[in-house]
Amino acid sequence: MDRLDQLESQSIFIFREAFNRIENIAMLWSLGKDSNVMIWLARKAFFGHVPFPVMHVDTEKKFPEMYDFRDRYAAEWNLNFIRELCPPIEEIDDTLPPAARSAARKTAGLKKAIEKYKFNALFAGIRRDEEATRAKERVFSPRGATGQWDFRDQPPEFWDQFKTDFPPGTHIRVHPLLHWTEVDIWLYTLRERIPTIPLYFAKDGKRYRSLGDKDITNPVPSTATTIEEIIEELLTTKISERSGRAMDHEAEDAFERLRADGYL
Amino acid sequence: MPEASEAKVKLATVNASPASARDLLRIVIVGHVDHGKSTLVGRMFHDTGSLPDGKYESIKAMCERRGVPFEWAFLMDALQAERDQGITIDTSQIWFKTDARDYTIIDAPGHKEFLKNMITGAAQSDAALLIIDAAEGVREQSRRHGYLLHLLGIRQVAVAVNKMDLIGYEKEQFDLIEQEYRDYLTSIGVTPTFVIPVSAREGDNIVKESTAMAWYKGPTVVKALDSFLPKATAVDRPLRFPVQDVYKFDQRRIIAGRIEEGSLAVGDELVFSPSNKTARVQSIEAWSTIPGKEQPTEAFAGESIGITLDEQIFVERGELASHVEHAPIETDVFRARIFWLGHEPMVKGKSYRIKLGTMEAPVTVQSIESIIDTSDLSNTSSHQVERNQVAEIVLRSRRMLALDEFEKAPKSGRFVLIDKYDIAGGGIISMEGYANQRDLITSRSTNITRVAHGVTTEARAFKNGHKGGVLWFTGLSGAGKSTVAVALEKKLFEKGYNVFVLDGDNVRHGLNANLSFSPEDRAENIRRVGEVAALFARAGMIAITSFISPYRSDRDRARQASDGGDFHEIFVKADVATCEARDPKGLYKKARSGEIKDFTGISAPYEEPDSAELTIDTSALSVDESVETLVNYVEMKFKV
Numbered sequence: 001m002d003r004l005d006q007l008e009s010q011s012i013f014i015f016r017e018a019f020n021r022i023e024n025i026a027m028l029w030s031l032g033k034d035s036n037v038m039i040w041l042a043r044k045a046f047f048g049h050v051p052f053p054v055m056h057v058d059t060e061k062k063f064p065e066m067y068d069f070r071d072r073y074a075a076e077w078n079l080n081f082i083r084e085l086c087p088p089i090e091e092i093d094d095t096l097p098p099a100a101r102s103a104a105r106k107t108a109g110l111k112k113a114i115e116k117y118k119f120n121a122l123f124a125g126i127r128r129d130e131e132a133t134r135a136k137e138r139v140f141s142p143r144g145a146t147g148q149w150d151f152r153d154q155p156p157e158f159w160d161q162f163k164t165d166f167p168p169g170t171h172i173r174v175h176p177l178l179h180w181t182e183v184d185i186w187l188y189t190l191r192e193r194i195p196t197i198p199l200y201f202a203k204d205g206k207r208y209r210s211l212g213d214k215d216i217t218n219p220v221p222s223t224a225t226t227i228e229e230i231i232e233e234l235l236t237t238k239i240s241e242r243s244g245r246a247m248d249h250e251a252e253d254a255f256e257r258l259r260a261d262g263y264l
Numbered sequence: 265m266p267e268a269s270e271a272k273v274k275l276a277t278v279n280a281s282p283a284s285a286r287d288l289l290r291i292v293i294v295g296h297v298d299h300g301k302s303t304l305v306g307r308m309f310h311d312t313g314s315l316p317d318g319k320y321e322s323i324k325a326m327c328e329r330r331g332v333p334f335e336w337a338f339l340m341d342a343l344q345a346e347r348d349q350g351i352t353i354d355t356s357q358i359w360f361k362t363d364a365r366d367y368t369i370i371d372a373p374g375h376k377e378f379l380k381n382m383i384t385g386a387a388q389s390d391a392a393l394l395i396i397d398a399a400e401g402v403r404e405q406s407r408r409h410g411y412l413l414h415l416l417g418i419r420q421v422a423v424a425v426n427k428m429d430l431i432g433y434e435k436e437q438f439d440l441i442e443q444e445y446r447d448y449l450t451s452i453g454v455t456p457t458f459v460i461p462v463s464a465r466e467g468d469n470i471v472k473e474s475t476a477m478a479w480y481k482g483p484t485v486v487k488a489l490d491s492f493l494p495k496a497t498a499v500d501r502p503l504r505f506p507v508q509d510v511y512k513f514d515q516r517r518i519i520a521g522r523i524e525e526g527s528l529a530v531g532d533e534l535v536f537s538p539s540n541k542t543a544r545v546q547s548i549e550a551w552s553t554i555p556g557k558e559q560p561t562e563a564f565a566g567e568s569i570g571i572t573l574d575e576q577i578f579v580e581r582g583e584l585a586s587h588v589e590h591a592p593i594e595t596d597v598f599r600a601r602i603f604w605l606g607h608e609p610m611v612k613g614k615s616y617r618i619k620l621g622t623m624e625a626p627v628t629v630q631s632i633e634s635i636i637d638t639s640d641l642s643n644t645s646s647h648q649v650e651r652n653q654v655a656e657i658v659l660r661s662r663r664m665l666a667l668d669e670f671e672k673a674p675k676s677g678r679f680v681l682i683d684k685y686d687i688a689g690g691g692i693i694s695m696e697g698y699a700n701q702r703d704l705i706t707s708r709s710t711n712i713t714r715v716a717h718g719v720t721t722e723a724r725a726f727k728n729g730h731k732g733g734v735l736w737f738t739g740l741s742g743a744g745k746s747t748v749a750v751a752l753e754k755k756l757f758e759k760g761y762n763v764f765v766l767d768g769d770n771v772r773h774g775l776n777a778n779l780s781f782s783p784e785d786r787a788e789n790i791r792r793v794g795e796v797a798a799l800f801a802r803a804g805m806i807a808i809t810s811f812i813s814p815y816r817s818d819r820d821r822a823r824q825a826s827d828g829g830d831f832h833e834i835f836v837k838a839d840v841a842t843c844e845a846r847d848p849k850g851l852y853k854k855a856r857s858g859e860i861k862d863f864t865g866i867s868a869p870y871e872e873p874d875s876a877e878l879t880i881d882t883s884a885l886s887v888d889e890s891v892e893t894l895v896n897y898v899e900m901k902f903k904v
Contacts, residue, residue, distance in 0.1 A: 001564070003286065003287070003288050005566075005567070006288075008568075009566055012522075012568035013508070013522050016509050016568070019509070020509045043551055044551050045520075045568070046511065046551075047516075047549055047570060048513075048551040049513045051513065129359055132340070132342030133343065135340070135342065135357050135358065136342060136354045136355065136356050151353075152343075155380075155686060156687050156690075157384050158388070158416070158690060159678055159680065159690065161680040165685040166685055167685055181359060192553075193553070238315070238316050238317045240317075252326060252344075256342070256343060256344060
């Protein structure tokens with residue numbers, strides 16, 4: 001087994017554990033490279049099927065290319081697709097810095113959707129190498145009744161024994177890609193020929209490394225126009241993946257506050 | 265003093281290769297709080313040029329904002345609470361690469377309070393780097409972490425003796441620490457690959473060789489990491505394939521799971537334990553969109569797969585598939601070494617849920633054998649295990665479990681315990697002193713039909729004036745089982761009862777002459793006696809059995825052999841000291857001198873009955889009094 005085989009096998013194991021142990025689970029689809037890999041891995045885990053709803057929590061501020069991609073592959077991959085809208089910005093905590101406040105809309109939309117569908121758990125495609133608080137996450141990560149993350153007292157998790165027993169009212173985030181890195185995602189996308197949104201490829205000397213809302217996501221300088229070139233670029237770059245995501249950089253703890261409150 | 269010279273330094277040769285094929289090794293950094301784990305990681309990243317742009321400056325700004333000197337720990341301590349209190353609360357991961365390969369560096373908290381997080385981090389690693397402060401020397405968590413690494417199954421360990429700058433880069437001081445810690449690690453079965461004197465703050469022997477410590481000839485920390493071998497996959501071992509789920513999304517009935525050890529191929533006969541059903545692998549299922557890719561015919565350890573079977577047997581999550589000839593152990597009792605993380609202490613007699621692979625079952629703590637002090641490895645006894653303690657315990661389950669000894673098959677020889685909703689501890693399994701019960705519950709006869717008797721049980725009882733049944737005596741050697749049994753037999757016979765004593769030594773002369781004293785043969789000995797006693801009972805007689813029969817599982821099986829008939833467990837009770845003082849056969853003396861091994865009560869367990877029908881305390885009653893009690897009991901229970 002090479003490295004990608006090992007990563008894939010571990011993700012499949014996580015998917016199957018969660019699907020067996022938790023009733024009423026759904027997957028979050030942000031339309032980005034990671035969640036596309038995540039859907040792919042679910043199809044591997046369940047032999048071509050995705051046996052739970054796949055939900056896009058829509059800020060309505062994504063790029064048009066992302067919406068095109070969503071509509072095409074929701075049909076082509078035969079997904080049980082759900083679209084949920086986020087509440088307007090006026091309803092969001094105004095003590096947050098502007099970009100974080102904008103990102104918090106997604107958290108609010110997420111909470112509404114969980115309530116509406118009574119999901120006990122959600123698959124989310126976050127990775128440890130994206131950001132330092134995500135590096136401290138568990139694969140099965142319990143949230144309080146209002147979605148908050150108690151990072152001071154996380155459950156032990158070892159020997160692939162995950163916390164799968166919860167008092168009523170607990171919500172669980174399951175992270176099948178937690179152990180992947182950015183370059184792993186691209187290597188796997190290349191190997192498996194997974195469809196990709198064109199925004200990731202360089203145009204006029206710039207490309208998007210990470211896709212979020214239009215107004216708070218910026219492209220980074222790049223000449224990579226193929227996946228191979230992206231991989232080449234990542235092996236030498238010293239610029240962090242989320243450098244184009246404004247909300248991470250407004251305050252030292254901006255992202256931690258978002259996450260503690262239920263952001264992915 | 266083992267001295268690492270250049271000549272002895274064997275570095276794994278891993279070639280710089282394209283990203284897709286690059287090896288990934290996970291290293292956990294452990295050690296006592298404030299011994300410099302985070303600083304070492306920061307220094308390693310800085311000196312290998314692995315820090316992202318602007319990271320150094322941002323850490324500097326965070327420190328200035330708090331008015332503290334530059335602190336590398338802020339690289340991984342991402343939480344505000346961690347930065348404000350200057351303490352690592354939870355484990356974290358960070359990535360870097362050398363020419364040889366890629367690394368995931370796992371930072372584990374050194375504070376005792378966060379042991380669950382240290383274990384969460386360490387259990388994911390392939391190898392460990394243990395940090396010791398040269399000025400403080402070997403401390404409590406240095407030892408505990410070393411011990412837990414071993415318990416978690418991590419066999420590759422290197423040691424960095426940090427802050428050498430604080431002791432003037434003195435070789436003598438380093439030698440003392442190295443010797444002390446090597447001695448400790450050796451005593452728990454760990455051999456460190458290298459012990460390296462370093463200064464993380466000054467950058468000595470982290471990436472660059474130290475000029476201040478020219479006396480040290482071994483590798484730097486980074487070279488030592490490169491010398492670790494990638495974790496070998498367990499493909500050459502007996503198959504262990506725990507059933508994770510069974511899917512029926514389409515016409516296929518797919519048994520899904522991950523092969524933990526060994527391999528399987530289409531056509532192999534598999535046995536699913538503990539149900540012991542067998543079937544052959546019909547296909548290995550895999551989903552792929554790559555055109556022309558054929559279905560695999562073999563699968564190996566580490567792969568998450570799905571199979572279909574040639575027969576539609578009922579198999580569910582939790583069963584452990586193997587090949588027939590190398591099946592796992594089946595037992596309802598086993599020994600374990602555990603670490604406890606629960607908020608509530610583990611208590612003797614309490615029930616928890618065990619999760620072993622994909623199997624879950626209720627288990628009860630039958631005994632807490634000892635609490636292990638990880639500092640000096642001394643043992644103490646206690647009726648409970650506190651949070652963060654390590655202990656030897658015996659667990660019992662109501663039903664048969666399929667498992668392995670950790671030393672033979674680690675993945676199916678380890679488990680976690682759940683208290684209410686939480687993972688409260690983890691442990692590794694040993695069967696020392698306990699039998700594999702697989703053979704005892706396996707019936708090899710086929711095509712057999714029971715013949716009905718021409719005489720009813722009631723008719724026999726009417727003719728004899730009493731019912732048939734079993735008086736199952738259990739107790740330590742020297743407790744008085746045989747003495748009381750023989751006297752009781754005589755008394756009952758005089759009163760007109762059809763009665764016969766089955767005695768341990770007598771049976772081993774004939775029926776069981778082919779059995780040794782191994783745990784499995786002892787269990788078989790008792791199984792046969794249970795069956796014979798049941799036949800006597802069915803024939804209308806009262807069978808008195810006089811066997812130590814130390815294991816609950818064996819006695820329960822004897823009760824099952826009686827199949828709802830009159831079976832009375834009689835606990836002939838006397839403590840070890842009383843029995844040893846009597847020592848009628850001189851056996852205790854031989855056991856104490858080591859001449860007899862695995863002697864019940866001395867060097868092998870005796871599991872007291874928890875629900876005996878009658879207890880005869882021979883340290884308080886004379887033989888006559890004991891017999892009288894029993895005669896009254898028999899008249900009450902057996903007379904028609």
